[in-house]
Structures are given as structure tokens and as C-alpha cells.
Amino acid sequence: MGIGSDMYRQQIMDHYKNPRNHGRLESPTFTHTGENPSCGDTITMDVQLADDGETIERVAFSGDGCAISQASASMLTQRLPGTTLSELAEMDTDDITEMLGVDISPMRIKCAVLARQVAQDGAKIHDGEIEIEQTKTEGDDD
């Protein structure tokens, strides 16, 4: 097969090479960090809410790691503005693979969902639902 990879389609590579909303927000409503310990992927999400305290207005991310984790974070920063915290809470893995537009192999799912998990945990901490320092996705067992 040539350069037309299944998982690394143009959109993913574009977001990886030219990440959107990369950096930090000046005054985020909440900010949270997470990692995949076994891959070394780390992501920090800054989220700014509208005055209603419920609608997401702006999102930025920073971090590093594999293309899947970083592209997924980049896409999420574009996807989230306009949605509410409860809509964020309901996002599942299917929503992420749909957003990415490619089949993610089972071993790589945790890379793909890291950004979503960080955003969701950040929101829960903000709401006082949970108390954690950092999000850690399950390590792979090698």
C-alpha cells in the first residue's frame, strides 16, 4: 500500500501538523491535564464558559504525544464551542471516532479519547462532582 494510510487520513495529519487552538487561554473557566502513562501522551485543555456558566465558548489545548491523541484534541477544540457542559458529559467514544472520521484500532482508542476525557473530567471537577489531580487513562499492559 502507498501513502494512503487507513488511520492516518489527511484530516488527521492536517490537524496533527497544524493543530487548531493550540496554546493556552488567557482566562479559562477551568483547566485540566491528563495523560496516557504508557504512551507518554499528555494533554491540557483550557475551557472558557459563556456567562450562562453552561455553554462552552472557547477551548484551547496543549501537550504532546502521538498523532491520534493530538489531532483528536485539535478537532475537539473546534467541536466543543457552542455545546453545553451536559452535552460534553454525554460524549462517548463513538462521537470521537465519528469526529475523527476513521476507524481507530482498539489498541489506539485510548489515544483518541484522551482529550475528551480530560475535558469531561475538567468539567466535573469544575462542578465539584469529582476531586482528582490529573486524568490518567488505563495504561496498556506491555
Add this chain to the structure above:
Amino acid sequence: MRVQESYPVDVDAIRADFPILQRKVGGDISTPGEHDDDDTPLVYLDNAATSHTPEQVVDAIVDYYHGYNSNVHRGIHHLSQEASVAYENAHDRVAEFIGASGGREEVVFTKNTTESMNLVAYAWGLDELGPGDSVVMTEMEHHASLVTWQQIAKKTGAEVRYIRVDDDGRLDMEHAKELIDDSTKMVSVVHVSNTLGTVNPVSELADMAHEVGAYAFVDGAQSVPTRPVDVEDIDADFFAFSGHKMCGPTGIGALYGKRDILEEMQPYLYGGEMIRSVTYEDSTWEDLPWKFEAGTPPIAQGVGFAAAVDYLDDIGMENVQAHEELLAEYAYDRLGEFDDIEMYGPPGDDRGGLVAFNLDSVHAHDLSSILNEQGVAIRAGDHCTQPLHDKLGVAASTRASFYIYNTREEVDKLVDAIDTARELFA
């Protein structure tokens, strides 16, 4: 045939023994065993994780189930006696393979290297270690020993020490001399590193252990499959390895131990098969090695293990080693052509048959996914040596590891597949 093309082993004949090497990959993985939609030829370079199983070994297991499947050591009946003889003989065969002159009494069958390690850690370590004692390992230890001794040390108050790995991926033997002292009760070292490919001077380390009255435990998970090993030449007190990395089935491994030491040790698992007599108040133990094999053992796997050893002996372990070294050197040279590839461990002409590396600016997991899409099976991650990866300053690496059926062409395919990743990420 060009001289360049020849190998120390008859690769074509060997490949014919492994039908799995002919399969294609790339289709739906949620239906294991159905390969209709697979379209990419497999290049299997993940042998340090597990090797494939030749027909001869599969046949031995089939013969067992078709012909004499039965529980061992329990029945007076014919099948049970046949199964018992085969299972006992398998111990002798494996003992012979690693040069254990005590035969079956010095070879305990376990599930794998990890269990062999835990057996000694629990049966010996919990009783014998305490505050003021030390266990000396290496910085390149696999989690199988590293985590085991680390946790046993926590329980007993003993200290763990790690022999430094130098920039070339070799052990700093001066540091070893400093660390192995009168407090040392166990020196537990990996023979061939599954990450760096380093072949460690285990015989020298065993001598150093013995000088201070400590035991030497050698993790042979990557050495027994790939080179001639003689545990008595090494003078190891304990030696562990796994069947599945050496043409055998999963679910079986071995612990070699010097007979007098095993005799002193208390059992680690209790139950049937391992007792001589039992009253409501107390029990006495079977002879070696059965004292350490409680419950119905992996009988078919034991038979398969012995068949695997036969298979490898037919090829000749010197030849296996030569083939491994040839491919390691070839891979090291080919990967070394690229400035954007960093390899870990000693040079190509001084290592076991594996190469771990990273491609600049492409995460190991992205690289392995892209290689997988081209049929190339390699390992990405920390290969169960997380502290070593921390020391190398990388979260993960990509590892190609070779066995008797691999060819230079397959190494070339790896290099080509890496090039695809390079272009994609350029």
C-alpha cells in the same frame, strides 16, 4: 544462490513448518480466525514477545489430546500412566536442553518466566529477606523481575539496587562490584535484554554473587530461545524462561534451580499433586519438582514444550544464534542508514536478535500503527522496561525482533514501511 543470500539455517524449510507465516492480515480483527478480508502479507517481527509454533509442536499437542489425554500422577489406568510418563519425560528433556544435569528434579514447570520469578520471590524471598539485606538487579530488568523483587523487598524491608547501564547499553561492571556486597542475598539479572539486545555477562555476575554468599537468578526469557545455554556453565542458582518464546505453546515455562536449594525451599502453591501425605493437622511434600507444581499441571503444554526443544535442537542452537546475529546486524546496519532513526543498545555485531528504535518526530505508536497497516508486526511501547525507557528519556520505542524464520527481505520490508511513515509525517 548468491553467498549473500545464504543463512546459517534452512529458512525455506523452516518457514514451511509455520503455516501462520503464509497468512495475510489487515481485515476485520473482531472475528479472529476468519481471514477472508485480509489482503496484506504478514511480516512478523515480534518474536521477542512471542514466537510462532511449528507444525511439529502442534502435532505433539494434537497427539496428546487424540491419544493419551489424562490427568497425571493420579490414575492407575493406562492413559494416566502414559500421560504421566510423557509429562515427566518433558521435564528431563527441557533440563537436558539447558544443561541441568539433575534432570527433572531441577526443572519446575510454571506458567512462564514471570511465574518462575514469583515462585522464588515468594518461596525463598519472603522467608529469607529482611531489613539490611539487598537484592541487586540491573537497570535493564524486565518488569517480571523488577516489579517482583521490588514488591517482595517492600514486604520484607530489604533494599533493591540496580546495576547501571552505560551509554552503549552495557552493564557497568564496576558499579556491579560496588553494589554486590555483604548485604546482598540475591543477584537477579536479565541474560539478554528484551529492549537493548545486550547480552549480559551473567556468569561473571553469578561469580560475584557467590563471592558474597548470594544466589544468582538469571532471567533467560530471551536467551534460551536464541542461543545455546548451559545453566551449569553460568553457575546460576536459578534460571527462568518461557515456552512460548521458543516455538512452544503458551501457558508453560520453567524454573531451573540447583537441587539442594530447591530442596530447602518451602512450596509456593499448596494443593493436590504436591503432597505426599495429608492429615487434618499437617501435610508433607512430594519430591522435586512436584513439590512446586500444585494442582493439575499444563500437561499438553509440557508435552509441547519438549517437542519445541526437540525442534530447536534439530536446527541446532549454534545455528539459531548465528541466524539471530546475522539479522540483528543486518537490521542495525539498514536502520543505521537513516539519520532520523535512533537505536538503543550495543552495536549490531554485539547483540541479540532484536533492535529497538525511534523514528524522529513520529511517536512509536503512530509508527507501529502505520507499519501494521503494511503487514509489519512489531512491538511499540515500553516492552515491560518502563524505568529503562525513562532513563533513555523516551516514553516508548518500536522494537523489531527476529527468529529462525525471518529473512533479510523482511528487514527490508520493515525499512520500506518506515519510509512510508516518514513520508506521511513529513
